[in-house]
Amino acid sequence: MTADARQQRADAVFSADLNRILLRTDRMFMWLLIGQWLGAIAIALVWSPRTWIAQYWTVHQHVLAAALLGALFAAYPIGLILTRSGSAFTRHMIAVGQMLQSALLVHVTGGRIETHFHVFGSLALLAFYRDWSVLITAALVVYIDHLALGIWFPLAVYGVPAASIWRSVEHAFWVVFEIVFLAMSCRTGIRDLRAIADRQVRLQAASEELQTANQVLEARVEERTQELRRAKDHLEEEVVQRTRELAAAKQALEMQVDHRGLELELTNQKLEDQVRQLEILNRIMMNREERILELKAQIKALKDQQEGAPPGLTAAGSSEGER
DSSP states (O other), rough: OHHHHHHHHHHHHHHHHHHHHHHHHHHHHHHHHHHHHHHHHHHHHHHHHEEEEETTTEHHHHHHHHHHHHHHHHHHHHHHHHHTTTTTHHHHHHHHHHHHHHHHHHHHTOOOOGGHHHHHHHHHHHHHGHHHHHHHHHHHHHHHHHHHHHHHHHHHHHHSSSOHHHHHHHHHHHHHHHHHHHHHHHHHHHHHHHHHHHHHHHHHHHHHHHHHHHHHHHHHHHHHHHHHHHHHHHHHHHHHHHHHHHHHHHHHHHHHHHHHHHHHHHHHHHHHHHHHHHHHHHHHHHHHHHHHHHHHHHHHHHHHHHHHHHHHHHHHHHHHHHH
């Protein structure tokens, strides 16, 4: 994933997370505005429900103000929440309506200083949007309300019949004091939200890279497994072929050995026959030699007889010897 693509994805994640926060905060203020409206009516009823004039009684103007003005201040922001939730215009109108609700509560309670804390609490709740410009809108509404009522009707905002303009400046100072730190918190929240989006995108990119690497590895493993399987099949075929060849060679060798054995047996028999013939020939030769020796002995004996016998007998013996 390239750096630009990663940044675009991080921006999309950041926008989605921020939009969820905006929608959730809008819904919170919708119920808060309704609750504040009902609470203002209840406070007005308890504080100054009616006035008596002789035998007649009428509903106090504070109750009417809480009911009518409270509904007016809450209706438009709630309508925007239902129709345009999440937009910048909606949250600025919510800030206006929330600050007007604070002004109404201060007026209903007769400008009690304790009720002014509702303003600071409302600013803290508006900081949930993580949009410092919403705080500026709320501060302007509060300052205009305090300035106008402080001049024309100080009893409704400060609880005294007369108030200096510097009192409005003092209230504005503490509002600005809070807004400064809330704005810093908003910017920090935006930075944290963007950092979370960047980290999430990096984790997703790392997960995708890991998944891709895993898929590549699985593909390689599968390919290697197929190669090993083919090699195994080929080796098994080769082993079977070699086994057949060895069996055929063994069979041929056995046949050759059997044939050679027969040849050796025949050759041995021939050699034995030849040996017997040689023995027979040897005996015959020995008999002939013995016969020759006997003949030589007889011849020598005849010669010895002829040398010792008369001539006539010698001639006769010679003729017999020749025969």
